[in-house]
Amino acid sequence: MICRFVALLLGMSTALLSVTTLSAGTKPPNVLFAIADDWGAHAGAYGTSWVKTPAFDRVAREGLLFQNAYTPMAKCAPSRAIVLTGRHLWQLEEAGNHMAVFPPKFKSWPEVLIGHGWHVGLTGKGWGPGIANDAAGKPRLITGRPFNQHKAAPPTTGILANDYAANFGDFLDAAPPATPWCFWYGSLEPHRGYEYQSGAARGGKRPSDIERVPSYWPDTDTVRHDMLDYAFEVEHTDAHLQRMIDELERRGLLDDTLIIVTSDHGMPFPRAKGYAYRDSNHVPLAVRWPRGIKKPGRVIDDFVDFTDLAPTILDYAGIDPSAGGMQPITGKSWRPILESERAGRVVAERDHVLVGKERTDVGRPLNQGYPIRGIVTVEHLYLRNYEPTRWPAGNPETGYLDTDGSPTKTSILERGRQDGSDRFWQLNFGMRPAEELYDLKVDADCVQNRAGDVGQKSTAAGLRERMETELRAQGDPRMFGRGRVFDEYRPTMGDGFYERYLRGEKINAGWVEPSDFEPRPLEP
Numbered sequence: 001m002i003c004r005f006v007a008l009l010l011g012m013s014t015a016l017l018s019v020t021t022l023s024a025g026t027k028p029p030n031v032l033f034a035i036a037d038d039w040g041a042h043a044g045a046y047g048t049s050w051v052k053t054p055a056f057d058r059v060a061r062e063g064l065l066f067q068n069a070y071t072p073m074a075k076c077a078p079s080r081a082i083v084l085t086g087r088h089l090w091q092l093e094e095a096g097n098h099m100a101v102f103p104p105k106f107k108s109w110p111e112v113l114i115g116h117g118w119h120v121g122l123t124g125k126g127w128g129p130g131i132a133n134d135a136a137g138k139p140r141l142i143t144g145r146p147f148n149q150h151k152a153a154p155p156t157t158g159i160l161a162n163d164y165a166a167n168f169g170d171f172l173d174a175a176p177p178a179t180p181w182c183f184w185y186g187s188l189e190p191h192r193g194y195e196y197q198s199g200a201a202r203g204g205k206r207p208s209d210i211e212r213v214p215s216y217w218p219d220t221d222t223v224r225h226d227m228l229d230y231a232f233e234v235e236h237t238d239a240h241l242q243r244m245i246d247e248l249e250r251r252g253l254l255d256d257t258l259i260i261v262t263s264d265h266g267m268p269f270p271r272a273k274g275y276a277y278r279d280s281n282h283v284p285l286a287v288r289w290p291r292g293i294k295k296p297g298r299v300i301d302d303f304v305d306f307t308d309l310a311p312t313i314l315d316y317a318g319i320d321p322s323a324g325g326m327q328p329i330t331g332k333s334w335r336p337i338l339e340s341e342r343a344g345r346v347v348a349e350r351d352h353v354l355v356g357k358e359r360t361d362v363g364r365p366l367n368q369g370y371p372i373r374g375i376v377t378v379e380h381l382y383l384r385n386y387e388p389t390r391w392p393a394g395n396p397e398t399g400y401l402d403t404d405g406s407p408t409k410t411s412i413l414e415r416g417r418q419d420g421s422d423r424f425w426q427l428n429f430g431m432r433p434a435e436e437l438y439d440l441k442v443d444a445d446c447v448q449n450r451a452g453d454v455g456q457k458s459t460a461a462g463l464r465e466r467m468e469t470e471l472r473a474q475g476d477p478r479m480f481g482r483g484r485v486f487d488e489y490r491p492t493m494g495d496g497f498y499e500r501y502l503r504g505e506k507i508n509a510g511w512v513e514p515s516d517f518e519p520r521p522l523e524p
Contacts, residue, residue, distance in 0.1 A: 028317045029258040029289055031182040032244065033309075035083070036237045037076065037125055037191040038273055039263035041069075041284045043234075050209040051231040055242035056286055059261050062296050063288030064338065068303045070353045070376060074265035074273055074280035075360040079306065080127045083264075084108035084142065086310030086321070086329035089356060090373075090476035095130075097359040097369065099491040102132035102142065105327065109310045110144045112324035113182050113317060119175045120144035122184035123167035131492050143184045147171045155202055156195040158229070159236055160188050165243035172251065180317070185244065190233030192268045192404050192511050199228025203235065214279065215445045216271050216427045217408060218415065226408045230267055258289040258316060260309070268404040268511070270393070270412055270428040274360045275402075276372045276383055277446040278438075281355045287338065292316065298343040302350035303376070307331030330474060352377045354470060358486035362494035363394040363401035363501075368487050370402065371478060375467040381446060382463035383436040386483060393429045396518040398501050400429055404511035413516055435460060 043053040045060040071079040073089045073096075081095040082088060085106050089096035093103050108127075110120045126143030134140050150166035164185055175181045199205040207224035217223050241261065248254040262285045266272040272279045285304070290296065308331035314321050315333040322328070340346045353376050359369030370392050374383040385392070394401040403409055409428075416425030427447060437451040437460045450456040472479045477486070500507055 026318075027256075028180050029292060030180055030253065030256055031313055031317075032185065032248070032257050032259045033182065033313075034185040034187070034241050034244075034259070034261045035080075036187045036234070036263040037189060038265065038268040039190055039234050039237065039284060040267040040272065040279060041282050042231070042267070043284050045286065046284065049211065050205065050228065051234050053234065053238040055238045055245055056261055056284065058242075058245070059259055059288040060286035062290070063259070063286060063293055064296070064298050064300050066285035066287075066300045066302070066304055068301060068353075068378075069262065069283050069285035070281045070303070070305045070355060071265045071283055072281065072305050072307065072353065072355050073357055074275060074355075075357065076125075076264055077128055077130045078358075078360075079264040081106070082306040083309050084110070084127060085327065086307050086331045087327060088307060088330055088354065088474060088476075089358065090471065090478065091327075091330065091474055093485075094489045097486060097489055097491070098129070098361060099493045100130045100489060101492060102127065102130055102140075104133065104135045104140075107324065107326045108140075108142045109313055109321075109324075109326070110182060110184065111140065111142060112314065112319060112321065112326060113180075114141060114144070115324060116317070116319055117179065118317070119171075119179050119181040120183075121147045121171040121174075121181075122186055123147045123164045123171070124162055124186035125188050126184060126186055129493060143186070144182070147174075155236065156198040156232070158192070158194040158198065159233060162188065164240040165247065168244045169247055172247065172253075182313070185241065187237040187240065189237045190230050190267070192406060194226070194229035194233065194406075196229065196407060197225050199230075199232040200225060203228065203232040205231065214271075216424065216447050217269070217412070218424050220411065222411050223408050226269070226406055230269075255290045258292065258313075259287065260313075261286050269406060270403050270409050273404060274357075275392070276355050276357055276374050278376065278381055278440060278444055279446075281353075281376070287334070289338070293338045295341040295343075298341075300337055300343065301345045302337055302347050303353045304334065304337075304350065305331070305353045308334055352466075354467060359489075359491070361394060361401040362491055362497040363398035364390060365395075365498050366487065367491055367495065367498070371483055371486065373467060373471060373476070373478065375463050376440075377463070379439065379441055380459065380463060381436075381438045381440055382451075382460060382467065384464060384467070385432050385434055385436070386478065388432055388434045391429075392432050395498065396429070396522045397520060398498055399512040399516040399518075401497075401512055403428070405513040405516055410513055410515055435464075437463070 042048040042051045045057045075098045078089045094101040122144045132142045147167040150163035151161040152163040205228040213219040266280045311333045356373040371386040415422045435451040438446040
């Protein structure tokens with residue numbers, strides 16, 4: 001045991017963690033935190049045969065595999081802000097939006113570790129896109145000191161040249177003796193763009209390898225190849241993780257290191273990244289640390305989310321978050337799960353997570369977002385859309401910017417232009433009702449909205465009340481009639497894009513193909 005665990009519950013689910021310092025002579029684990037960019041829960045450990053992830057699978061096999069891990073917000077910057085602070089997006093002011101300012105008042109756990117003498121570094125993507133300066137206007141080391149010197153020839157034109165694993169070696173070489181360290185491995189893959197058909201041409205994959213295309217996309221060769229290209233980039237991320245694990249083993253550091261592997265949100269495809277469905281927020285998660293995990297190899301069914309990362313890491317570091325200067329943390333440490341011997345559900349109250357979104361890209365009038373709050377349980381996903389008269393994927397005339405450009409996106413948009421009632425266009429880009437309810441037991445793809453069914457009204461009402469009770473306790477401005485504040489925060493990129501585009505200026509924003517822009521506004 002490293003230290004005793006103290007959890008103080010204030011209110012209902014606004015649990016604020018307080019931890020004691022380590023006992024004299026007890027050494028905290030080093031931390032390798034690996035977070036991919038846009039990787040959904042596709043891995044060999046989850047039974048996905050068309051994505052090969054031996055490194056992730058090893059971490060899961062020798063540690064814990066989480067079945068119900070979620071980001072509360074499926075877009076890069078706000079998801080990572082939640083990771084760094086242990087607070088929900090609706091508790092983070094500007095940082096709850098994408099392309100935002102990260103307010104100096106919200107300190108990150110890497111900054112806390114640095115303040116306590118840890119050696120902290122990163123390679124690749126940390127937090128962003130956005131601006132993270134201190135009160136004096138100087139850039140913050142919000143995820144540590146960068147180590148990005150080593151480059152390597154990428155296997156495709158869509159993959160960046162960063163040699164993440166070699167940079168990790170530099171970081172370890174720079175670590176002072178007897179000093180605990182934390183490394184943030186921020187793979188920029190499988191973020192778009194992709195080299196089309198690289199999964200087949202370079203990865204030896206075949207469209208028939210994919211067992212099932214999600215039912216919200218058409219099952220075509222175009223879509224299958226797009227999925228294979230995504231898989232090839234996931235495998236690139238995993239290959240660097242494998243090299244990092246090998247380096248730890250070579251240096252005799254592997255069993256002294258807490259390894260956490262995850263992704264910031266779901267895959268960069270329509271109805272996934274930037275939305276609030278199960279495939280948007282459900283992420284891979286495996287944790288390995290032989291000296292801290294009892295009975296490795298367990299599969300965990302507890303619902304966990306990214307608000308839990310900060311309290312978990314600081315708990316095992318023996319640092320009180322409040323003493324480190326952090327704002328109150330909403331999440332709870334995973335220590336009871338790691339130190340249990342049980343599989344399945346370990347902590348009874350971990351039976352749900354909250355999800356949502358505000359502005360995830362520009363492209364709407366006055367930089368408006370598409371506000372959602374939701375709750376996920378084993379059986380249901382309930383969503384409340386607070387502005388259902390807005391286009392959920394972004395305005396058509398500005399290219400549906402809430403959805404990254406891709407062959408899948410373009411093919412679905414073409415279907416919609418040929419047939420305005422096309423089912424796939426409606427599912428991915430059509431307007432949404434104020435409430436959505438999905439039965440995850442039979443509809444994990446979330447394509448059959450049951451919110452309007454007479455027999456489901458009480459279920460929807462109960463989930464809405466449970467969700468809103470927690471949101472009120474957490475101080476969500478939207479629960480108190482102040483939700484417009486998220487639209488009023490100015491984006492750090494693309495400010496006024498919609499208005500400039502309508503004036504005929506030759507500009508672009510977001511990951512969007514020129515053909516995705518509609519020639520004129522569509523009727524809702």
